[in-house]
Amino acid sequence: GAMALSMVAGSALAAGETGTSALDDPAKMQPFYTDSTMKTMVSNDDFVKAWKALSPEDQMAMMSACDDEAKNANPTNSHPEFCSSVKANGGSK
Template identity: 90%
Template sequence: MNIKMIGLGAMAISMVAGSALAAGNTGTSALDDPAKMQPFYTDSSMKTMVSSDDFVKAWKALTPEDQMAMMTA
């Protein structure tokens, strides 16, 4: 009985903590922010990526905090 309760408790904690950590401070991933992701795409539907040169320019235009948030996500 105790092993069953420990297992259920561990599973519940991991589910709650995992979703809380994935959300970050703002509730969404840095990759979900259209304002940050738009420079990496050629169209508004964000289906076609820009060329590699433009990609590098867009990456370097981000703040170090935004770059770290994107790499973490």
């Protein structure tokens, strides 16, 4: 819907010349959410499993995208729940 479009447009701007953020790839983000609307996060245990299933490159891209969002936070490009879970679980290797 409209929310997904505004999220994609907002973070594409924030990502600058790199294109869209790793956080806008539904194939990579879907495992962290309970359904296709990607509004409800999975449990912490499931988050950790999904995180560990990512390649190190994807993990780095997501951590970098979360750092970028923290610097350029606005309502259309934020994934605060996801990024706080990344910091809690993924930030420590």
